[in-house]
Amino acid sequence: MSVQAASLDRKTERALRNMTWVPGGTFRMGSDDHYPEEAPSHRVKVDGFWIDTTPVTNAQFKRFVKATGHVTYAEKKPNPKHYPNALPEMLYAGSLVFRPQEGITNLRDWSQWWNFLKGADWRHPYGKASNIHGLDDHPVVHVAYSDALAYATWAGKELPTEAEWEFAARAGLDGAEYAWGDELFPDGKQMANTWQGNFPVENLALDGYERTSPVDAFPPNAYGIHDMIGNCWEWTGDWFSSTHPADAPKACCIPQNPRGAPVEESYDPRNPSASIPRRVIKGGSHLCAPNYCRRYRPAARHAEDIDTSTSHLSFRCVVRAPGPV
Secondary structure, eight states: OOOOBSSOOHHHHHHTTTEEEEOOEEEEESOSSSOGGGOSOEEEEEOOEEEESSOOBHHHHHHHHHHHOOOOGGGSOOOGGGOTTSOGGGOOSEEEEEOOOSSOOOTTOGGGTEEEEETOBTTBBTBTTOOOTTOTTSBOOSOOHHHHHHHHHHTTOBOOOHHHHHHHHHTTOTTOSBTTBSOSSGGGOOOSOOOOSSTTTOOOOTTSOSSOOOTTSSOOOTTSOOOSSSSSEEEEEEEOOSSOOTTOOOSSOOOBOTTSOBOSSOOOTTSTTSOOOEEEEESOOTTOOTTTOOOOSTTOOEEEETTOOBTTEEOOOEEOOOOBO
8 A cells, every 4th residue: 555755745746656665674585496597595685665556557658658759669660780680571660479379399499489570569469450448457568678767767766676676576575485475376366467277388367367467456465566476577677697696785787698707788699799788577477387487486587688578578666765654
């Protein structure tokens, strides 16, 4: 629940609407028991901050676009200079859309179920023929890092650091596997929008959703924050690194390239001629499944190219201001 803060100007007060206060503290960030990029687990201290109670919705993003005329990355034709190995006919405005396929056996080849669709963007999440009618309360998707940053600036907010995001997701349950405890389905209850079944060929949708869900469809965590796990991945402001720096400040991370040398920008080893910075995304999505991507946990993290937008990537914002009265 949002709480009125003391001694704030009107702009900040407006920004704090529909936000939740997260008291500062120290917690153990990361995990030594799952994916290598989550290690080592280490102690981190964060100051108190306000965070959006839900991811940014289509309705909220629509107001931003109406007010500013912002054109998202997915709506722009790529600059050929940034993609030297790309065929000219492949340089068109669009975004990555999940398309389930049958008979997939090689889970290392994500290109089997991800398609770069012309005309896919936040207004058309599944291609030109789709729309967001009736989805005002779903998280906005197909937003690149620059789009999330532009929205945050307009709203008088910022993107969370990875540490802030994880601290808010844990909600005081330091060391717990999930944002609600140590059981994925406590008493058989679905706690988040994730994938049930054999990804990517069988989606049982036991949680009631095959794609995105309303941002408040599942119970909030102990801080009263919704959707920190599942539904859509969320951008953070931190650069990605292949592992956690043990017991180091987390305001920003220095990424590592595949050869182990520190660099200012990490890059895609499949296309080393195109140096593309990557940021940390958190929370997992409705496409995370036990047999493929067990990243529906606070400690989980993933790298995302800043020029990438997808049908399962969104964001939320923070405000670093005094706490409630």
